Structure formats: structure tokens, C-alpha cells
Amino acid sequence: MLARGFALRPTVVNRWDFVAVPLIFGVLVLTVYGLRGMDVPLGAVERSAISLDRAELPLYALYTTLRMFAAMLASLVFTLTYGALAAKSRRAEMILVPVLDILQSVPILGFLSFTVVFFLSLFPGRAIGAECAAVFAIFTSQAWNMAFSFYQSLRTLPDDLQEVSSSFRLSGWQRFWRLEVPFAMPGLVWNMMMSMSGGWFFVVAAETISVGAHHAMLPGLGSYVATAIAARDLAGVGWALATMLVVIVLYDQLMFRPLAVWAEKFRFEQTAGYAAPESWSLRMLRTSRVVAVLRRPAGRWLRAFATARWLVPRRRNAATMISPRTLDWAFSALLALVCVASAGLTIRFVATELDVREVVRVFGLGFLTLIRVVVLIALASVVWVPIGIWVGLRPTWTRWVQPIAQFLAAFPANLLFPLAVVAIVRFHASPGIWLSPLMVLGTQWYILFNVIAGASAFPSDLRDAATNMHVRGWNWWRRVIVPGVFPYYVTGGITASGGSWNASIVSETVSWGDTHLTAAGLGSYIAAATDAGDYPRIVLGIAVMSVFVTVFNRLVWRPMYAYAERRLRIL
């Protein structure tokens, strides 16, 4: 029955309250505790105060998690402003969108060396500078796709809702919170989840910052693992892995799942009728009486905030802003000038120490890494597409496998790299070949869970029709199911290949104690340059990798995506 939500029921505690109240206050206390521990003198961090004591692990996990959430908050603020600006101002759009497109494909780990120097000088002598650098590194791994999704949602707002909003004269502010943000919400939440998954990988890498002369070990799971690796403490690595596992499960249950379920209500399709996912924590927040009591004033406040009459649209004659062509030209010319100037600056900077031969060599290394990426993505596809389809067509299996695949995608695979070193040394294998699989260790799951999603969304009437016409065997794969899941596969493939390029920076050079293994490639080139604080080489390496990623996306993934959108999207 349709309950009348605003009818006041007597406020009595129910059983959910006994879960909700301790949980909420626990989270609050932990946050305060964690934040207090972060503002310490830099010296304390630089002297490598990471203890391998297992009892410290929960605390380290807390620090790591807080960094993640700080970065997510920053990404969210960035998304809402950047995306809105790009969607609303035509001129801003001309710069912001291409910039975003490039930023999306730039190897994030390469950024680290620049931002560390910047943030350390911003807060001289305080660990907060290093914290900011780490958070910023995570931010750069999260923000772009979120901003892009928000921008695209704003560009596809339904006409009729826009008309209603104008005809009621919603203020710009009201429109933003009542129409634009809600409409963008499902896409935004999905991208937030993707970003968080990617983020764990980078938080682990970003906690041990060492650029040239700067070394900082921020207390956290990542530096714990780094210390354990240096000390060849296999059990320590194991304990850290277990802690990570717990953290990700908690994060999934307490944040990821309830958010996803909650975002369902913003879906624009006006049809009901498919089973919504479940989340116990959201049910708790919705059912708990204590939460309801706390929520009422918060809800009122939020609503007042969202419906404030700021940025009231001007009357038409006051707002006749004509954008003359000449101004556009001037703007474009200025833009071109800035681009040429910065390209020139970059080239000059790189050319101070490096010559053409070095550039050619780096492109050669780029091809080595490219081959690795292509071969491994192909291998991962051959393995995971059939498995994903098989699982996706069986709802009971999907229910079990899908969360596991998502979990594996979120799990920072770089924590496992040392194990590979141990194995390679033991079997005297070639690092050039056997380090490569590490690149897709964490990213292959994107392919798997996207294919599962595609196969489970495959319309049952099409399946029935295929069965009815006795389409079987190879023909069934070729004509029925592969085209059906292809759009999903491409989405997964894009994410996986982008992630693999990034991962190459940490996976082509791996250590265990004082055993260092290196595979020749662009990733290890950038890693070595970062270690040595050799800025011209870092810039060159990143630039070349960006070129590779961008060109690869344009020539391979983009056309595949366009094809899938045009021909294979099942409505």
C-alpha cells in the first residue's frame, strides 16, 4: 500500500535503531579521531614511522579510508562546478570538454611527482602537505569521469522538464538541485563507484611518496605494505591484504550499495517493474526511528537549501545577451595561442636535457607497453566474455558472482605485486613477459562485470526467440548473445585498457625487499624517472603515454563504441 509518508507516527524506537545509532556515532567518532592524527609535523612522517605491528592496522586502514573520502568529496565538488560550467557556458565548453577528455587519458601516477612538490611547499614542514598531495593524487584518479558523466547528463536534460522549470520560473539554484542534479544522479553514482574502485589502487600507491629527495611515508595501508615489502615480511603483507578486504566490504555495504539503491529513484524512465537492488543499510536508514527524528530537521534544512531563490532568471529583455561572432573568434585565437605557447614551453623544457634519440627511444618503449596492453586485454576478453555471458544468463549465479567481480575490481591489485616477484625469482621466469599480467590483474574485472551486466540485461524474449528458432552453437554466439553484450563489453574494455596503462607505471617495476624486477616499457621508464626526480624525463614519459592512450582510444575504442551505440543498443 502507499503509505502517507508525512503522517506522523509515534516516535518509538525499533530494532533497526540498535544498529543505526552505534554505527552512525561510530563513524563520527572515527572520523574525528582519524583527522586529528593527520596534522603532525612532516618530520614524523619522513622518518618512516610505519610500524609493522599488526595492532596498528585498523588505525592505518582508517587513515587510508579517510583519504579516500576526502578525495571523493573534492571530486564531487569539482564535478558539480566543472560539469555545470561546461554545460552552461558555450565558451567554457570549448575549453573544458577537450581538457577533460585529455585528462581522462593521462596516466595519473605520473602526476604525483609534480603535485607532491607543490603541496609540500604549500605547507612547509607539516605532514598536511603530503596528505594533500596524496588526496590530490586520488582525486585525479576519480574526478574526470565523474565530471564527464555530469556534463553529459546536463546536455541531455529532457525538454519537457526544462520547459516546466522555466514556466514555473525556478531560480537557477532551484533548477540545479531540483532538475539537473537529480537527473544526473544515477550516472553520477555509477561513476562515483567506478572512481572509488580505481581510487583504492592509487591511495595505496600515493601513500609512499618518494620523488627525488622527498620521501614521505603517510601512515596508511599502502605504506604499511611498502614497509612490509622492504622488510620481506610476507605475513605482514597478508595481514594488510586481509584488512583491505574488510575495508572494501564495509565500504561496499555502508556506502556503495545504499547509494546505488537510493539513486534508482532518480532514473528518468517512467516505468516501474524491475526488481530494485537491496541494501540493508539503506533500509536501516529509512526505517530507524531515531534516524527519522534526526532526519526531519535535516530534511527541512536541505529542502530550504535546495529551494532557495538564488539566481532568479532575468526577464527576457534584460537578458538579451548576443554573442557576436567576432568575440568567438578572439576567444578561439587566444585559446590557440595559449595552446601553442604551452606546447612550446613543454618542448623547451624537455629539450634542455633530452634529444630526438631519447624521444624515439621512449616511443619505442611505448610500443612495448602497447603490445602488452593489447595482448592482455585480448586474453582477458577471451577468458572473461564467455564466462561473463554464462554467469549473466543465470540469475542465481549473477547474484553471487557480480558483487565478487565488483569487489575484485575495487581491490588494489598492486598489493599483490610482491607475490609475483617471489614467484618469478623462484621459477627464474623472464620479467619482461611475466610482469605483464600484473597490468590487468586489477582491471580485467571491469570486463567481467560489465559483460555479466550485459548478459543479465539481455531481453528474455530475444533469448526465447533464438531458442524457438533453434539458433544454437557458434551461430548463437555470433548472432544472438555477442552482439547483445557488445555495448557493455566496450564500456568495460575502455575502463580496463585505460586502467592497464596506468597500472603499467607500478607494474613494470616491482620489488620484494632488495630484489628489483623491471620489464622494459614506458611504465618502468616513468617510474625510474620519478624515483630519480628527473623532471624532463617524467614530462616526456607522461606526454608520450598520453599520446598513446589518446590515439588508441580514438582509433580503437571510440569507433567501437560508436558502432555499438548505433547498431547494437537494445532499447
Place this chain on the structure above:
Amino acid sequence: MSYVLDETILDLKGVSKVFPTPGGQPRTVLENVELTLKSREIVGLLGRSGSGKSTLLRIIAGLGEASGGDVEYRGAPVDGPADGIAMVFQTFALFPWLTVLQNVELGLEAQGVPPRERRERALKAIDLIGLDGFESAYPKELSGGMRQRIGFARALVTRPNLLLLDEPFSALDVLTAETLRTDFLDLWCEGRMPIKAVLIVTHNIEEAVLMCDRILVFSSNPGRVVAEVRVDLPYPRNRQDPAFRALVDTLYARMTSGSEAPRPGVFPGTGIGMVLPAISTNLLSGLIEAIAAPPFKGKADLPDVARSLQQTDIIPIAETLQLLRFADLAEGDIRLTPAGQQFAVAELEHRKEMFRQHLLFYVPLAAHIRRVLDDRPGHRAPTSRFQDELEDYMGEDDARQTLRAIVSWGRYAEAFALDQEAGVFSLEDPR
């Protein structure tokens, strides 16, 4: 405050709207529209789709700007969405993430009405429109009819003087539409809604006669008021009433008047620049068969055949048949030509053959495409070539629609084939 019984709510003088086209030749959508709306009046804008009546409604709502002329609401020029004008949308335009109550409150939020009063007024509007008990439901949990009730409640809650209805019932099934329409008229006649006047856009002739005090018939290309029909029947109006029937017949005649074919103005543009309606060949043969069959036997009253086919928007189909010379239209009647009679009884292959001959002979664009394909050595031509050519005469959307229409007719007639993937017309389908 002085109270005038027949206050002028809306006054339009010489309103026109011109859209630029990519081809450079501006397209006039509305030309010199005059309209005065007094209080206690329901006025209908009746016309085929594409006659600019929705554009006009949006200009009045302040959502679009007129290219020329004056739009005055209660003596003041409309220069943006005005207080006191509310609109109900064909697509309902509800916010799926807001509950029924929140949707209804939205307009009041925008006006800065304090929460308590907002809630009270919204509940009252919900009550009035018959949505009691559904306040906390989300739109997607409700049926189409219920959703449009939210649309009405949302418009009424702001206490508008003028209510604009943009084909409010056309997305609903026949029965639901009837119920909602009757409920609306009940409330109107009893004076239970705060509104002073209603302007409704529709393509459904019977709906116009059921609801309106006055009906303005729009021609298309460009949109112009060609007739004004006053409806003096008392509410509730009865469809079986001979006076009602007579009015419906008159309106059908007005909308199809001047039947010497091909007459200018049925489809905007001439020659290959004619904007064609995307009417499927199924509908075309369906109408031919219906007219050929008893009780019509080759000649039918448009309203009658519309009712028997449950098709509210039959005029474009009839006009396409006329364009292809399978039928003649005159004074609200449709009569099959000898070719149409023959088509009705023919086998599929023969039908296709006839359709092909008529298509190539009477539709200049089809002949043009065919000629280009015949001339080219490979008998292939990209669709973009024709899209560009059409855009010299019409807007991008119209060009796309025209191309879609000609493709579907050409495919049925096997006059030419299209490789959608490559975007290329050719003479032969791959076998």
C-alpha cells in the same frame, strides 16, 4: 478591485514566428495570428501536427519568443514565463524523483511560498483533482491517467488565471482520456478551479468540439488562423447529438478544404522541397482498405472512418493518400480514386507495383532520388547528399523526417534501397 465579467485575459496581435534554416531560407511557422481570449472561455487551437499551434502556445507561455507582433496577458506584454499562466504538457513532464506532493509543490517553491502554506495548497489541489491518497507515491508508480492528473494539479496549485493545455489527453488511451476530460469539464463548469480561461491545443476534432467555446482552425505552412468556429452547445455535450455531428463534419471540411489536388499548403514546400509526413505504408494501406470495405464502399466521412479506426489524427494519412492520388479529399469526405479502389483489392506484389508507380510519378523527391541513382554509374548515392539538398528548403528536423518518410515509402515500393549503416541509397537491395 473592479471586477469585470468578460475581462480580456490574452490578446495576440499579428504574431509571427520565423525559424532560420541551415539552407539560409527562413521558414515561417506562424503568420499574423490574431487571438483574443476573454474570461470564462475555453478556446481550442485545432490543426494538423506541424501547424505551429504548439509553438504559439509556447510563445504565450513565455517559453519562446515571437518574431513579430504583440502578445499581451492582461494588458501587459509577455516577456518570459508570467505569473498567472500555467501549462499542462502532452508528455506530463513530471519529475520522476519527486513524489506526487513534491511535484505539485514545485511551482509554489519557485514562488517562495512558505512551507506550511505550500503544503496546504498542494493538498487541496491534489484533493480537487482526485489524487487523494497518492500524495507520497512517485509518478512512475501511477498510470498515465493518474500522471496527467498530477500535471493538472501542479498547474492549478499556482492559481493561474490562464491555463494552457498542450494536447493534454493525446498520450492517454481513449477511455482514460475521456474520463479525465469529463472530470476537467465538470470542475470547469462548476467553477471549482481558480482559472479564468483555458487555451487548448489539439489535433482531435471531437475533443475540440467537446470542450471548447470557440475553435480556431490552423492551416499549416505557414500556421495561420483560417477559420473560427463558435460552439454554442450546452455542457455536457453529447457526441450523438446531430448538432455535434454537424459541427464535427464542418470542422473536418474546414481542415481539408480546397480539395483540388495537389493544392499548395497541404504539405509545406513544393517540388522536392515538400516536407513529407512520416506516415507508415501500413497506415496508408489500412486506410485504403477501411474506406473500400463496407459500410463505406469507397467513399467515407472522415470523422466516421476516424472513429472506426480509432485514429484521432487521420488527416495527414488522408492527405498522403491524396498526394499519391489513391484518394480525393473534399469537404471532410474521402473518396478512393479508381487507382485506390484497385489497390484495395490487389495482391501484395501488385500493390507494391502500383505504389511504386504512384510514388515515382507524384512525389517529386522520390522521382529525384531515383533519377540521381539512375544517372550515377554505380547507382549509389549518399543520403547526406539529399539531406543537404533538403536543408536548402527546410529545417534540419523536417529534412530528416522527410527523408525518413521517403525511405520507408521507397523501401515498400522497392523503388530504391538504403544501406542505413553506410548511409547510401542504391537501386538494388543486396540479395
